[in-house]
Every structure is written in C-alpha cells, then in structure tokens.
Amino acid sequence: MKRIITYGTFDLLHYGHINLLRRAKALGDYLIVALSTDEFNFRKKNKNCYFSYEQRKELLESVRYVDLVIPEDCWEQKISDMHEYHVDIFVMGDDWVGKFDFLKNEGVQVAYLPRTPEISTTKIKKDLNN
Numbered sequence: 001m002k003r004i005i006t007y008g009t010f011d012l013l014h015y016g017h018i019n020l021l022r023r024a025k026a027l028g029d030y031l032i033v034a035l036s037t038d039e040f041n042f043r044k045k046n047k048n049c050y051f052s053y054e055q056r057k058e059l060l061e062s063v064r065y066v067d068l069v070i071p072e073d074c075w076e077q078k079i080s081d082m083h084e085y086h087v088d089i090f091v092m093g094d095d096w097v098g099k100f101d102f103l104k105n106e107g108v109q110v111a112y113l114p115r116t117p118e119i120s121t122t123k124i125k126k127d128l129n130n
C-alpha cells in the first residue's frame with residue numbers, strides 16, 4: 001500500500017485543490033492531508049481563513065481522494081510525519097518546488113505537481129469583493 005501525504009490550508013476549497021488531491025491520490029493508494037490549523041495559519045502563514053479548521057476538515061473528508069486528515073500545526077512536523085505515517089511519497093504543488101527536497105533523506109519520494117493556473121483562494125475573495 002503506497003501512502004501519500006500533502007499539506008495545506010485548503011480554505012474555500014476549489015477545483016485547483018481538487019486537481020492536486022486527485023493527482024496526488026493517483027500516485028498511490030492512501031492519501032493523507034495535513035491540514036493547517038487556524039492557529040498555524042494565523043501565526044505562521046499570515047492567512048486568515050474563511051472556514052475554520054473543523055469546517056475545512058469536514059470538506060476535505062468528503063473528497064473521494066482523501067483517506068485521512070491530520071492537523072498541521074507547525075512547519076517542523078514534516079520529518080516526524082513521514083515516519084509516524086509511514087509515508088512513501090510527499091506531494092505539493094509546484095509553487096513549493098525544491099522547498100521540501102530534504103524529505104528525500106527520510107527515504108520519501110518528493111513530487112511537485114503543476115498548480116492549476118488562474119484559480120486561488122485569494123482570487124476568489126478578490127473577485128467576490130469586486
């Protein structure tokens with residue numbers, strides 16, 4: 001059983017997120033999403049989410065590609081996550097290309113997948129404001 005993990009805020013869940021999750025799951029059999037907590041978003045990612053962690057978690061758990069949602073509450077948990085969840089492949093959108101290559105040292109494959117252009121949570125908020 002090939003186990004995949006990805007990380008993110010996934011606020012205002014949109015088709016760009018779904019494209020990422022679908023492609024990540026296609027790389028293996030079991031997809032874990034480490035979901036940024038409200039505190040992590042606010043304190044470290046400078047993101048003020050529209051939906052709370054619990055709401056974002058509920059949305060992700062309803063996505064057919066997602067098998068497990070766990071909290072992401074710091075930048076530094078990735079190495080221990082790889083071992084705790086027996087991860088085979090770490091996946092992120094290519095806006096993060098190169099940033100997590102160090103995880104290869106944990107015996108994990110690292111894959112950066114092309115982002116879906118033209119859509120983002122920020123764009124949604126901006127467009128709705130206009």
Ligand code: C2G
Nearest residue numbers: 007008009010011016017020092093094115116119
């Ligand atoms: N994404 C994408 N296409 C988009 C928007 C997002 O492929 N149009 C991908 C991002 O590249 C990321 C995932 O969807 O892999 C989640 O996006 P965000 O919620 O913006 O995640 P981010 O804030 O980048 O958090 O420790 C890692 C961080 O938690 C990543």
